Amino acid sequence: MSSQHPQPTPSRQYSCEKCPLRPLPAFREFESQELSFVSTFKKGELAVDKGATVLVEGSHSAHLFTVLSGWAFRYKLLPDGRRQILNYSMPGDLIGLQGSLMGEMQHSVEALSPMLLCLFERDQLHELYRNYPGLAYDITWIASREERMLDENLLSIGRRTALERAAYLIAFISSRARAGLDVKAALQIPITQQHIADTLGLSLVHTNKTIRKLIDRKLVLWRDGGCEVVDHEGLKRLARWEGLGKERRPLI
Template identity: 30%
Template sequence: MIESCLYRKLSHYVDIDDDSWDILARLEDAEESYSASAVVREIGTSADELFVVKSGWFYSFVLLPDGRRQIVSIRHPGDVVGFADIAYENACDTLVAASDGVLCPFPRKHLQRVFTDAPRVAALLFTLAVRDQVLLTDLLKATGRMSAREKLAYFLLELDARLRITNPDKTSFRLPLNQTEIGDTIGLTNVYVSKSLVALEQQGLVSRKDGDITILAPDVMKAMCDFQDRHSQMDVGWFPGAEDDPHVGSKP
């Protein structure tokens, strides 16, 4: 049961005793498969479960009445999805599959048992939710105050940093998002995403080859957008029962 969907994600950051893991493992339902662009749950519908991404990319977005779209988070394997809806009865955004993928649902009402019986896990979930919040402020900084090229630099660096958690040595990555989706994430049109990507390429900052992206000058790009890696480190020193491992950073 230690092979639950959450295990690989959470054990990256913190040691959790077997009893707590037992609780988590028993809470996970059977997994669900989705094909690319399938809608997992629509905005406004009942949101009574969290999901753990087992494979594939997902993202969630909100729409304005006239069709303008804002993508608010992109989710990768190991991510926990749906924190934003815990405070409300109905989903605050629409969740779709960006590629084929598999989710493990986790009924929201089971969180009760996590909070009463596994405080260390509850604290970790809390921390993950709060980390999402920091990522949102980074994205807000980009959409609110950056030029198109700076936005793209941020967008690519953020994806790169996230993917390095599981693949520290990958120098390039495949982007299963089209340019309209990229634009809807950082507040641009698909047309200007294209033009700005070409510009970044001509500056020698990135290169593209059959849909794969390589970041050629990470330092220049990080300076462009004041980038900060939120993934390689998290502070779990305040966790219950954590006196002996005050700060757990990246993968050992």
Template identity: 60%
Template structure:
């Protein structure tokens, strides 16, 4: 059974969705908004550390992240964890459950998260009656695939320093693009060094030494509550990576 730390789960119309109107996301057409509003069951709040999805379980729901951070991961039998990707506002969670008999990864809240809950069984109606929303789902899945391609390249071919620079630049870029970093919010990536180690496939000691090198040359500052990127441009140079240009992104 999923042990999710729930603060609240209440129905609220999509017109009040905090992602609508943000410059990074496209608006719904009126008929799309009406369908998504009926598609939506409720909103869910999950506290930091709460399990949203557990690998090996059949999961009956889909979610869209409205606020906060989460991450997808897998664990080996001996307890070693690999973080696959991070979840930010606008990301869809649980689509894999429509294609597989059970979930093949777990999802945990990194900070307090707010999510939309959707009726999985009505996904067929979305594809049948709203091709523009169906295309949005394809776009979201394709974008996730391209991010995982880049993560695999990083783990397979980049040095430890390049991996760390890439990860922090990537997350800082995504936080700015989704609007989670605003003028009145501290621009801090809510990671521990263990999260970084589990993402990069490095030991905690090696990760600590690598992050210390980046800190010593003035590219980041490690705080009790996470990491603050001070010079994303130089991190990008070290990683040898540039974000692909994007237009307005969809969300469901």
């Protein structure tokens, strides 16, 4: 794991008014006063290299982040170093909310690819909750959606076969990315088979055999850069998963 500590950039590459994510159909529109507040709430941008640790379990952070570009994953470690990946973060996702409510982070976050993060100061969350009920509801919605996603992951680990688990995980990540990235062509997910194993609780050998079955069924391809989804609907059918809803989601 990298010990690198990303630093805020001295200026903004994107203003909130010209955010490249905001026009995407996946995100709800802001009211003018909400956009004005978020513009002052945002203190800068953070450039993060692949492999850098964004947040560390047990630490206190003065900041929250929204993913502007790139991919990350949340995870917990056992004392002997075994890792459980909890979820994946991609453009539009809010990182670090748990630390605002619990005092310290209960998980770590590592960059899967180079990232650009919008940086917010936790201290201003009180003003958001006090004066902007629409944004406060958005944060509650984000937390609720995270719980719903974790419920589905628990179902997968508890009841799906290894093949169904892998199909569900890749279909799930693909579904989320297609909304937040506005993907038109084939989607490449920057994960390794070790990431898959650490998410599903399988050995690397078992994961490799399982991924091979998905490749043989022409559902995915595995390249140096990660997993390329060939048949998104086929993955959903194999996993017996209906997919994500079409509802528009908040973007802080």
